Amino acid sequence: MEDEHAAHNYGPLPVVLAEGKNARVTDVAGKTYIDALAGYSALNFGHGNEELIAAAKEQLDKMTLTSRAFHSDRLGPFTRDLAALTGKDMVLPMNTGAEAVETALKIARKWGADVKGVENGKQHIIVMDGNFHGRTTTIISFSTDEEARAGFGPYAPGFSVVEYGNAQAVREAITPDTVAVLLEPIQGEGGVVIPPEGYLAEVREITRENNVLMICDEIQSGLGRTGTTLASQYEGVEADMYTLGKALGGGIVPVSAVVANEDVMGVITKGTHGSTFGGNPLACAVGHQVVKMLATGEHQKAAAERGKQLAEGLEALVGKGLVAVRTRGLWAGLDIDPELMTGREACEKLMENGVLAKDTHGSTIRLAPPLTATAEDIDAIVEAVRKALGADA
Numbered sequence: 001m002e003d004e005h006a007a008h009n010y011g012p013l014p015v016v017l018a019e020g021k022n023a024r025v026t027d028v029a030g031k032t033y034i035d036a037l038a039g040y041s042a043l044n045f046g047h048g049n050e051e052l053i054a055a056a057k058e059q060l061d062k063m064t065l066t067s068r069a070f071h072s073d074r075l076g077p078f079t080r081d082l083a084a085l086t087g088k089d090m091v092l093p094m095n096t097g098a099e100a101v102e103t104a105l106k107i108a109r110k111w112g113a114d115v116k117g118v119e120n121g122k123q124h125i126i127v128m129d130g131n132f133h134g135r136t137t138t139i140i141s142f143s144t145d146e147e148a149r150a151g152f153g154p155y156a157p158g159f160s161v162v163e164y165g166n167a168q169a170v171r172e173a174i175t176p177d178t179v180a181v182l183l184e185p186i187q188g189e190g191g192v193v194i195p196p197e198g199y200l201a202e203v204r205e206i207t208r209e210n211n212v213l214m215i216c217d218e219i220q221s222g223l224g225r226t227g228t229t230l231a232s233q234y235e236g237v238e239a240d241m242y243t244l245g246k247a248l249g250g251g252i253v254p255v256s257a258v259v260a261n262e263d264v265m266g267v268i269t270k271g272t273h274g275s276t277f278g279g280n281p282l283a284c285a286v287g288h289q290v291v292k293m294l295a296t297g298e299h300q301k302a303a304a305e306r307g308k309q310l311a312e313g314l315e316a317l318v319g320k321g322l323v324a325v326r327t328r329g330l331w332a333g334l335d336i337d338p339e340l341m342t343g344r345e346a347c348e349k350l351m352e353n354g355v356l357a358k359d360t361h362g363s364t365i366r367l368a369p370p371l372t373a374t375a376e377d378i379d380a381i382v383e384a385v386r387k388a389l390g391a392d393a
């Protein structure tokens, strides 16, 4: 590999990619693979999506950056339509997912101080065991993954970790100073962990009763991945704040956002938060195109249909090398029999069989192909998993 000057913060599979079109990518030697990771869902609309590339190219020729010191003609339409898509009033655009989460935490704390009346410095936020919200110092402070956390102290105070999927644990952790509960509707990095039916609705009820904000981190689960625009819509839950990212940038530029109603977002006033690149015209042009594509419902429908196909194919492999499969929309967590091989070994075998995927936590693999993948792509993924496991056809 030729990236020995890059810091060693990743352990990539030994493949050097050069080109991509929809769900297919090609390495420097000309071998083609199906991208079943899709940039951790940043490529929900595939590589080189024509509508997105056209939107980006058009904006590149006009203007790319203004900074928020001035207005741009792209911010208004993007934020208006993203707010409408998510059923909220206001959008605060940022760049990366971790920045969106940091922004949501800041909004929650400020709301706690200014609206709920919690003494500044006492604001308390409840988070979940097995969470993944990014890599900043504050966010890793409440990670339960020692690899993400060890050696990076001192850790930010003000967070309590409770068991994911256990609404009673949320109730018990609430104090008069609690301002928010932050959770992923489905834990992506955790291995596509789906909470028990009714959990999200119950957390919504508990947070409402206790005047606590519910923040759903939909950075990986949102924007069509699970067959609905937001994964939390599966239980008809409306959170107070959503964090969005990854697919919002169309696989082209980093675009993230926090969306909320004015009673919450209104605590952010001039000078209290910002980002040089957040809401730049190029990001807005691409993000707006993503929003327009999701507004048709077509990609959510595709996620549900292709997801059903993927789920059926994978479920047939349970007991034949797979211990368990969890799916929602076009998103799957596969637990490989640890006696057979590690998740990493399974990914290497998948690669030999023309599919790129990523292991997470020992023997789990996550599959998240583009929502634009074809039925043949999905069949090829299932077939590659079968071969990697050495299961009979």
Ligand SMILES: Cc1ncc(COP(=O)(O)O)c(C=O)c1O
Residues within 6 Å of the ligand: 040, 096, 097, 098, 099, 101, 132, 133, 134, 135, 184, 188, 189, 217, 218, 219, 220, 221, 245, 246
């Ligand atoms: C749920 C969730 N939140 C936040 C993030 C962080 O996003 P980023 O890597 O863009 O900072 C991720 C990334 O995997 C994520 O899955």
